[in-house]
Amino acid sequence: MKTDILNRLKYSQGKDAEHASIYDWRIALSLVLRDQMVETWFRSTKEAYAASPKRVYYLSMEFLIGRLIEDMISNLGLEDAARAAIEELGQDYDMIVHDEPDAALGNGGLGRLAACFMDSLATLGIPAFGYGIRYEHGLFEQSFAQGQQVEKPETWLTQRHAWEFERPESQYTIGFGGHVDHHEGKAYWHPSEVVMATAYDTPVVGWKGTWGNTLRLWSAEPSKDFDLVSFNRGDYLAAGRSEALARTISRVLYPDDTTESGKELRLKQEYFFTAASLMDLMRRYLQDHDDIRALPDYVAIQLNDTHPAIAGPELVRLLVDDHALAMDDAIELARRCLSYTNHTLLPEALERWSEHLMGRILPRHLEIIRAIEHAHQSEYPDSPRILEHGDVRMGELAFVMAHKVNGVSALHTELVKETVFADLHRIHPTRIINQTNGITPRRWLYGCNPALRNVINDQIGDGWVADLDQLSVLKDKRGDAAFVEAFADAKRTNKVTLSNWIGDTMGVSLDPDAMFDVQIKRIHEYKRQLMNLLETVALWNDMRDNPNADWTPRVKIFGGKAAPGYFVAKDIIRLINDVAGVINADEVTGDMLKIVYPPNYNVTMAERLIPAADLSEQISTAGKEASGTGNMKFALNGALTIGTLDGANVEIREHVGSENFFLFGLTAQEVMERRTHQGFARAAIEASPRLQRVLGQIAEGRFAPQDTSRYHGLVGMLYDHDYFLVTCDFDSYFETQRRADIAYRDPKTWAAMAIANTAGMGWFSSDRTIQGYARDIWNAHSLMNPKLEKSA
Ligand code: F58
Numbered sequence: 042m043k044t045d046i047l048n049r050l051k052y053s054q055g056k057d058a059e060h061a062s063i064y065d066w067r068i069a070l071s072l073v074l075r076d077q078m079v080e081t082w083f084r085s086t087k088e089a090y091a092a093s094p095k096r097v098y099y100l101s102m103e104f105l106i107g108r109l110i111e112d113m114i115s116n117l118g119l120e121d122a123a124r125a126a127i128e129e130l131g132q133d134y135d136m137i138v139h140d141e142p143d144a145a146l147g148n149g150g151l152g153r154l155a156a157c158f159m160d161s162l163a164t165l166g167i168p169a170f171g172y173g174i175r176y177e178h179g180l181f182e183q184s185f186a187q188g189q190q191v192e193k194p195e196t197w198l199t200q201r202h203a204w205e206f207e208r209p210e211s212q213y214t215i216g217f218g219g220h221v222d223h224h225e226g227k228a229y230w231h232p233s234e235v236v237m238a239t240a241y242d243t244p245v246v247g248w249k250g251t252w253g254n255t256l257r258l259w260s261a262e263p264s265k266d267f268d269l270v271s272f273n274r275g276d277y278l279a280a281g282r283s284e285a286l287a288r289t290i291s292r293v294l295y296p297d298d299t300t301e302s303g304k305e306l307r308l309k310q311e312y313f314f315t316a317a318s319l320m321d322l323m324r325r326y327l328q329d330h331d332d333i334r335a336l337p338d339y340v341a342i343q344l345n346d347t348h349p350a351i352a353g354p355e356l357v358r359l360l361v362d363d364h365a366l367a368m369d370d371a372i373e374l375a376r377r378c379l380s381y382t383n384h385t386l387l388p389e390a391l392e393r394w395s396e397h398l399m400g401r402i403l404p405r406h407l408e409i410i411r412a413i414e415h416a417h418q419s420e421y422p423d424s425p426r427i428l429e430h431g432d433v434r435m436g437e438l439a440f441v442m443a444h445k446v447n448g449v450s451a452l453h454t455e456l457v458k459e460t461v462f463a464d465l466h467r468i469h470p471t472r473i474i475n476q477t478n479g480i481t482p483r484r485w486l487y488g489c490n491p492a493l494r495n496v497i498n499d500q501i502g503d504g505w506v507a508d509l510d511q512l513s514v515l516k517d518k519r520g521d522a523a524f525v526e527a528f529a530d531a532k533r534t535n536k537v538t539l540s541n542w543i544g545d546t547m548g549v550s551l552d553p554d555a556m557f558d559v560q561i562k563r564i565h566e567y568k569r570q571l572m573n574l575l576e577t578v579a580l581w582n583d584m585r586d587n588p589n590a591d592w593t594p595r596v597k598i599f600g601g602k603a604a605p606g607y608f609v610a611k612d613i614i615r616l617i618n619d620v621a622g623v624i625n626a627d628e629v630t631g632d633m634l635k636i637v638y639p640p641n642y643n644v645t646m647a648e649r650l651i652p653a654a655d656l657s658e659q660i661s662t663a664g665k666e667a668s669g670t671g672n673m674k675f676a677l678n679g680a681l682t683i684g685t686l687d688g689a690n691v692e693i694r695e696h697v698g699s700e701n702f703f704l705f706g707l708t709a710q711e712v713m714e715r716r717t718h719q720g721f722a723r724a725a726i727e728a729s730p731r732l733q734r735v736l737g738q739i740a741e742g743r744f745a746p747q748d749t750s751r752y753h754g755l756v757g758m759l760y761d762h763d764y765f766l767v768t769c770d771f772d773s774y775f776e777t778q779r780r781a782d783i784a785y786r787d788p789k790t791w792a793a794m795a796i797a798n799t800a801g802m803g804w805f806s807s808d809r810t811i812q813g814y815a816r817d818i819w820n821a822h823s824l825m826n827p828k829l830e831k832s833a
Contacts, residue, residue, distance in 0.1 A: 042119075042126040045073045058130065064200065066132050067110070067140045070123065071203035074113045075244070082244040082253035088824055089168040093329050095338065095821045097162065097169035097814075098322050100315060100352060101345035103152030103294070104159070104173045104256060107484075107644025108141040109204050109243075112160075115488050117250045142197040143643045145179030146258075146294060149563045150478075150670050151384050153644065154449075154807075155345055157670070160481040161811040163247030163254045164507060166825020172318035174310060175205075175241050175258035176294045183602045183641045188618030192605050194293070204243045205258075211240035213320045214264060215313050221405045228362055230405040236287040237262045238317035248483055248507045252825045259317045261290035297604045308394055308402055315349040319356055333364045337377035341819035344381040344443070347392045347435035353379060353442030354409040362405070368412050372442070380818045381439040381446050382476075383457055384667050387567070391461065392435040399433050410438060417441050425464045440465050440472070445818045447476045450668035450689040452709065476814055477692055478668040479807035482509045485674045489648035492531035493678060493799070500524060510803035519793040528799075529792040532655070532679060539653035543637055549625060552632045555594035556785045559650055559675070560658035561642055564603040564610040567665040571613050571755075572767045573597070573658055574620060576775050577636060578735045584630045593782035594633045598650060600642030612755050614638075619744040619751075647671070652678050655791075656703075656781060659684035660774065662765040664709030666690075677802040679795035681784075683777055685770070689805075697801035701794040705777035706770040715769055722763035725771070732771045736760075 049069035050056050056065045089096070114123050127134040147153060155171065162169040181192040216232025223229075238259040246253040263284040272280035289306065290313050319342075326339055344350055353375060360371035385391070400407040414427045427437045440446050440462055448454030454475035458466045466473055487494050487506050497505065500518065505511040518524045536553040544550050560573050577597050584592055599617050603610035621636035639646065657675030659666075659682050666688035676682060676693055683703040684690040694702040707715060715721050726732055740756040742749025759768055785791050815821045 042073065042122050043129055045076070046070055046126055046130065049073055063132075063136055063140045066127070066130075067137045068201060068203050070127065070137060071110055071113075071141075074110070074117065074119070074123075075204060077117055077119075077250070078113065078244045078246045078253060081246050081250050082255075085166075085168070085253045085824075086255075090329075092824055093339070094168050094824055095341060095819065096322075096325075097167060097819055097821050098318065098340065098342045099155065099158060099162075099169060099171045099345065100318055100342060100349035101152070101155040101171065101173050102311065102314070102348040103147030103345075104144075104155045104171060104258070105147030105149070105152030105644060106144045106156045106159075106256075107648070108138075108143055110138050110141050111488055112484055113204075113246070116246050116248055116483060142200065143179075143645050144197055144202070145195055145643055146173065146176050148180060148294070148296065150668070151346060154478055154670060157479065157481040157484075157807040158811060159245045159254065159256055160247065160483055161479070161807040163245045163252050164481075164483070165247070165808060165811055165815075166252040166823040167254075167811065167815055167821055168824055169254045169821075170318075170322070171245070171254070171256040172314060172321075173256070173258050174291050174294075174314045175260040176291055177260075177288075178293045180294055180602070180643075181296050181605070185614075185618055185638075185640050188615045188622070190603055190611050190614050192296075205241045206243075208240040208242055211257075211321065213238045213317045215261075215316050217309060217312070217402050219404065221408060228405060228408070230358075230362070234286075235264045236290060236313065237264050238313060240317075240321070257318075257321070259291065259314050261287050261313060263287040296602075297606070305398060305402065308398065311348050312351050312355070312403060312406075315352045316355050318349075319352060319359060323359060333360065333366070334374065336374060340378050341821055342379050343814070343818070344379065344439055346382060346384050347439045350381065350392070350435045350439035350442070351403070351406060353438055354403075354406040354413065357409050357413070358405055361409075368409075369416055372413055372416055376442055376444050379443045381443040383436070383446060383448055383453075383461070386453070386456055386461055386667065387665065393432040394435065396428060396431050396433055407433075413438070413441060421468045423464075424468055436461060437465065440469075444472070446473045447814075447818065448473065448667070449476065449478045450692060451475055451477060452664075452686070452691050453667040453688060456664060456709065474817055476810055476817070477689055477805075478670050478673070479805050479810035480670050480673045480677070481807050482506055482677070484648070485651070486677050490531070490535065490652035490678050492534045493528070493652065496524075496527045496531050497799075499527070505803075507808070509806035509808065512800050512803045515796055515800035519796050525789060525792045525796065528679065528796055529788060532653070532792075532795070535653040536655075539649060542649060543639065547637060547639060549635060549637050551596050551635060551637070552594055555596045555632065555635070556655045556781070557596050557598060557653055558656040558658065559598040559600075559654040559680070560660075561598070561600035561647060561650055562669075562671055564601045564607075564613055566609060566613075566765050567662050569660050569662060569765060569767055569770075570599060570601070570617065571759075572660060572771060572774060573599075574613070574617055575732065575735050575767070575771060576778055577624070577634070578620060578738065579731045579775055580778070581624050581627070581630060581634055582731075582734060582738075584633055585627075588629050592633050593785050595635075595782075597634075597636045598654075599636070599638040600646060600650065602642060609755070609758070612752070616739070616744065616752055616755065623744050647674070651675055651680070654678065654680040655785065655795075656680060657682045657684075659687070659690050660706070660770075661685060661687045662770075663687045663707055663712050665765070673802065673805040676798040677805065679799045681781070681791075681794055681798060683774075683781060693802070693805070696804055697798045701797040701801075703777050703781050705773040707766060712766055715766060716764075721766075722768040723760055725763075725768040726760065729768075729772050731775065732768065 049072045054065045124134045159171045179195045184191045217234045219231045219233035243256040356375040357371045360366040448457045540551040540553045651674050657680040659672040663685045668689040685706040739752045745751040
């Protein structure tokens with residue numbers, strides 16, 4: 042490996058060892074690893090071509106992959122070899138690994154799920170492609186100025202991305218706008234604007250390097266060389282205009298976590314990657330098959346939310362306009378290929394495009410959407426409309442064009458049936474099914490938590506990495522004092538490492554024996570970071586009232602970004618930072634209570650924080666969090682959850698045991714019921730002296746003495762329209778936190794509860810989730826090892 046690295050340094054980076062920077066070493070090491078991956082990848086690709094199986098195409102606007110280097114090293118089983126080689130070359134291995142920028146091509150859970158799924162598809166040996174966009178700028182970089190979020194463009198691609206291969210030969214022309222002619226029953230779309238989609242492939246190799254799939258991301262490029270005539274005339278701006286327009290399409294990831302701004306560019310991005318992906322999979326299909334009607338036997342297309350929902354009309358367009366199928370046959374054939382995952386019930390996040398915009402950007406697609414609507418209405422006259430009030434409703438379109446629609450946790454799926462798609466569910470009662478989310482144990486335990494991984498391996502070997510149910514054996518080891526101690530030591534080691542990092546980067550010193558209480562996720566009102574903060578202030582008040590009592594020391598850790606246009610979320614960030622400033626400087630509470638909010642939360646930061654957490658905050662208003670996947674990562678790493686009966690919390694609690702989970706708060710039913718009570722928030726505040734005191738302090742500027750009215754709006758909102766019921770759940774949350782304090786004071790009991798969490802989390806492997814999709818939705822199979830297809 043040493044020789045390989047030196048060769049790569051020389052021939053790919055043009056450097057010798059004396060002059061190489063950390064960056065050069067990292068690229069050299071990455072290319073050596075990539076070479077090894079290519080072997081698996083070629084073999085898998087050849088085997089797939091030979092077997093001509095059904096392939097899975099996972100279409101997603103987002104793939105939040107983070108860093109790849111450690112993942113690749115561990116999947117290839119090269120940890121020791123890579124470290125030894127780098128150290129023998131006189132370099133610092135950890136520095137090299139940490140030099141890689143995060144590929145932040147996603148906002149949050151939806152994008153990270155897609156990345157976990159890619160890992161599981163490869164580990165299971167299911168032939169699959171991930172299709173998405175190669176954004177030049179991923180999710181913005183967050184910093185804080187006087188406590189307020191500041192956004193800067195993210196620049197991962199300014200450095201070479203070592204893992205990908207550019208595929209200039211895999212280029213497709215994508216049209217927009219123009220008009221449609223109809224001749225003798227045939228439609229001809231004449232776009233007024235075209236861009237090229239160029240493929241960039243990243244091999245995705247699964248555990249032990251046995252199978253490799255492809256993540257194919259599309260980059261937008263101008264269709265022709267820039268305008269030389271204008272250039273020669275001296276009109277340089279005109280010469281670059283079409284080029285700039287084209288490149289804009291893959292320039293930035295939309296940072297919007299909730300609201301869909303009705304932006305033309307967003308629709309263009311969606312169509313751009315969906316159309317390129319469908320043309321690509323059709324080309325692959327037609328290489329081996331003549332009969333277009335057999336497409337559903339070989340192609341399963343999963344739509345990750347509605348962002349690629351234009352795939353329905355696009356596939357119908359290809360079948361009708363290019364392959365001369367009748368419209369109704371094409372719709373039916375397309376439906377047998379397509380399936381759709383819903384990730385949210387929040388009405389503001391359900392995509393709709395105005396018919397006007399759709400007709401202007403995609404005129405042929407609007408005609409086809411009308412035909413789909415017509416066909417569906419003729420069969421089911423009472424069906425809800427796809428086209429409504431001048432809008433195209435993408436959820437309804439995705440539903441109607443899918444043979445299966447899935448929710449992402451048991452509770453969410455039931456709510457999907459009862460709310461957003463209640464009417465469509467009545468018409469198609471078997472279409473909606475559940476596939477509870479999962480996480481890859483490779484990254485979220487094996488990779489991010491070497492201390493715990495080693496303790497587990499010492500007990501049961503490493504079979505659990507590809508078969509997470511094996512962890513259940515650990516449950517019986519809760520009486521084994523040596524194991525309990527080793528488990529607790531691993532947590533303590535991780536807490537020390539995290540404390541050092543926080544000390545170095547933020548200048549706050551932490552007591553590693555305090556309870557580390559962590560809430561990391563996008564900042565959103567329904568996720569209720571505000572309730573966590575109010576509880577922190579209430580605890581601080583109690584501590585100051587009675588400083589000599591026997592308190593359980595706490596470190597409250599927050600992490601997460603707010604969408605740039607989401608002003609309430611940004612106020613919440615500022616308040617957390619303001620409160621942290623006051624509490625961290627308080628000598629009365631000192632080490633008993635600290636708040637830290639490291640900026641720019643991302644996948645790499647999650648990998649640092651999760652292994653060091655004692656308590657996982659999963660406190661969304663019941664009925665609002667579709668599933669959550671952070672909740673799974675914490676529990677797998679031996680944190681206890683304080684949470685509501687929301688999303689996958691419900692199933693986590695069942696698997697780890699209700700006695701090992703701190704449950705509080707209203708249920709989804711109770712939430713809906715409570716909202717109907719006039720003045721419910723005021724009533725809740727009046728009934729809680731503790732909450733009243735905290736709100737009073739915030740309102741009177743206790744945490745912003747220079748600007749005492751800063752949080753009037755936020756506090757006023759809690760009194761008057763507390764839509765997410767922070768006030769109603771506050772007391773029950775506070776009391777449950779105090780129960781957690783008491784439990785934490787008995788380290789052995791706490792460790793046993795933590796072990797029960799790790800041991801109970803086997804079912805939440807994304808391998809199980811993918812086996813569920815393969816069986817219930819795709820009818821796709823592993824080419825690698827039929828034994829792995831045990832029933833999920
Ligand atoms: C998340 N959605 C859900 N959306 O909120 C979470 O409960 C679930 O676990 C996860 O999906 C995976 O199923 C989510 O992350 C987005 O980020 C969208 C990005 C594009 C705009 C709309 C929100």
